[in-house]
Amino acid sequence: MTHNVVSVSGGKDSTALLLLAIVQEAPNLQAVFADTGHEHQQTYDYVHYLAQATGVPIRWVKADFSEQIARKRLYVDTKWREQGVPDSIVEQALAVLHPTGIPFLDLCLWKGRFPSTRARFCSIELKRNPLIEQVMMPLMDKDQLVLSWQGVRADESLARRCLPECDEVGGGLFNYRPILRWNVSDVFNAHRVMGIEPNPLYLQGMGRVGCMPCIHARKDELLEISKRFPEEVERVSEWERLVSKASKRGPSTLFEADTIPGNSCEMISINHDTHGIQSVIQWAMTSRGGRQFDLTRIFADASSCSSIYGLCE
Ligand code: SF4
Incomplete structure (x- = not known):
């Protein structure tokens, strides 16, 4: 059959x-x-x-990912301490390493990082x-x-x-x-x-439908998301805070640091707040070159239809 x-x-x-x-x-x-x-x-x-x-x-x-998170808890509690990771970092990781039932978040908590391109x-x-x-x-x-x-x-x-x-x-x-x-x-x-x-x-301006937002989201798409669905940006921002706590390396963000032109991947270890989704959204509001806010795009009516596939009548 x-x-x-x-x-x-x-x-x-x-x-x-x-x-x-x-x-x-x-x-x-x-x-x-x-x-x-x-x-x-x-x-x-x-x-x-x-x-x-x-x-x-x-x-x-x-x-x-409940089993993987349980195994990571054990690893953090034993190996991280043996490796000399400071108690404060071990304790903050143990505090967030509990399955939430949200697959994407639990995957990132287990890995201690977000996926990337x-x-x-x-x-x-x-x-x-x-x-x-x-x-x-x-x-x-x-x-x-x-x-x-x-x-x-x-x-x-x-x-x-x-x-x-x-x-x-x-x-x-x-x-x-x-x-x-x-x-x-x-x-x-x-x-x-x-x-x-x-x-x-x-x-509503989305080129791809899947995760909100996907790690491959385009600049225009991110601007639409921030205007139409600010609660999704807030949610991801909170996830970035949680996943960062589950990481020995520290800051972890949904988008790679070099999503914003001029940033390098190494900079991510400097400051989570300047490289998280909120800063990527700020960049999405700029015109080409990333220096000036593009007021036409920012204040375009977010309630209107905007299909990149020409679906609007
Ligand atoms: S939609 Fe994007 S973020 Fe979601 S699983 Fe696929 S590639 Fe990953």
Whole structure:
């Protein structure tokens, strides 16, 4: 028996993927959403809408880092002390090293750092692994063929351009990328043809829908987020404070220090407050060159539609 597992993120590409699977009547179709705990509420609402509008139930899975955090507590309490780490740092780490149940935050507490464009462990730990462990492996254990549908497109990056449409992972698991040759118009057309609304975040200046914000968020996107969703910036700011306490190195930030031109990665150890998300947002408010505030962009009406994909009517 073949199982078709579609990974849904709440974004445009995975929605088109699910719609294609429905049209093609893929047998034993399962739709799965890996919750990072770092998505916007509108994305959570959209995943519920998608299940209701398509009639395909979407199963929610999430990673659990309780064991890793428990092991880290032990390590901090023994090895850090043996290594001469000051008691004040050991105590502040032990105070925050408790699982919160929020996968993204717990992952960062365990690692003592945020993921970055150079160390992108977030998608592996928060999306790929829970899908493989909780969905694919139980199916593979029963000697079934599993097609893992992935909503990647060749025009997104050079690396994706080189991907095959289908490849075997092993043990009866195959990666299947049926929208590899689609472009953005094809994706939104699939929504229109099937009568499915796109995630409303695309009408609010977001180029990508996933974590809020993603470590790959663009400057314009960060400005939109700060204007429309300041509470998300506050949340990340608080997470930066917590994760920094769980780190022997000290300050840890969602965006790398050199996100702001002129900053170097080494500077992050100097002052967390000058390199955290709040300072990145300040930079996002500037015009090119990063020296002057761009008042036109800052005071543009945040309640209006602003789709970078031309979705506004
Ligand atoms: S959306 Fe961005 S931050 Fe979230 S898991 Fe994917 S790469 Fe990481």
